Amino acid sequence: MRVTVRLFARLRELAGRGDLDCECPGDAATVADVWQQLVARYPALAPYERAVSCAVNAEYARRTSPVADGDEVAFLPPVSGG
């Protein structure tokens, strides 16, 4: 199955792009599976695992939330500037 991934802020910079497609094996996956695929492609993202929040189809999600073919999965790191 294939999902669209959106990265924000520092994650976008580290990956070099904000929008990408991500292929996950099988037809059922979780947000955590998508993240693992991402980290395999962009190892620099790894330290952010516990710090990012995630959304599936623009709705806040947990790492254990299911992801289906065609979903949009967003990863947002916290930012602190003011």
Added chain:
Amino acid sequence: MALPDAGALPSLTPDEVRRYSRHLILPEVGVEGQRRLKQARVLCVGAGGLGSPAAMYLAAAGVGTLGLVDFDVVDLSNLQRQLLHGTGDVGRAKLASAIDRLHAINPHVHVEPHHTALTSANALDLMRGYDVILDGTDNFPTRYLVNDACVLLRKPNAFGSIFRFEGQASVFGVEGGPCYRCLYPEPPPPGLVPSCAEAGVLGVLPGIIGTIQATETIKLLLGIGQPLIGRFLVFEALRMRFRELTLRRDPECPVCGDHPTVTALIDYEQFCGVSPAALASGPATASPGAPVPAPDITPKALRDWMAAGTPLVVVDVREPQEWDICHLPGAVLIPLGELPQRIGELNPAVPVVCQCRSGIRSARAAQFLRLQGFQDVRNLTGGILAWADEVDPTVPKY
């Protein structure tokens, strides 16, 4: 939040009627709404990038009492975005220039300056007397502190935060709605998310996010519209795009959940892993037995080493655009994010001095190199800023 009874609201003077006439003819505001604003008390935490536009618009809108918390002094590098302060204010307390600016905009507004850092010891007392808290702080410990205090006090938190070209905004801490910890239960390891000082920020960005915070504050005070509760707004300036994600209160949230474990304010420096004790024992998420940080070297000691011809390599872990502003003689540029891939360029047998702008990123780099087996690694205390202060005043500070 409960709106005050209309009968108890202060009346408007003829002068105020003229000043606020464009509000008064809006059915959603009207005379009663304007009197609500006059009665209202808003606390802006931070008088910087977000606090500037927020406080200026709230003052212009006629919010009766504006509290400001800040302990900083105006720096030349603030003026690119912090419109409360002008060129002539450099070196003054931010609160002093803020009061001048806000009174110039609207003399009817009462400004309450709190010249202090917001801490676990003073936050509840300081925030208790206000109707809405506007979070314009610039660091994670204070953001978690503001969040938790708002939840404990049941005060709405008009939240905004920025990074380079991107901003976030929401309203937290409202009964039944989510809080910041529902979204980000734990802070990022220290150094992972750079500040504006480290990463840079588009000057106009806090103007956009700060005015969104002011808009939400006014809506909350008037009880109009759909507040940004349960919605997290993400703004991308380069694409000029707003996105929204829906957010629910997390029943397992440690602060606002059904069985909260945080029922009083905690030590937020330690929570975020930035207190001296926490740094010495590694980041908050590190396992026990994490390596001790690399030793420090002062700018003067480094200068003496260089003058004596001691073999060493200075690794500058800043970004290329920072390197272009200034760099140390003989240094090599390897931005922190590239260090893991480019570690092969360094010889583990040669002593390494890691250096950045202020010494924070380079401490992470030095610790990383030690983990990778480099024996002699030091961190330049205070970074190139301290080098400019103590060794070479011709190096421009930024």
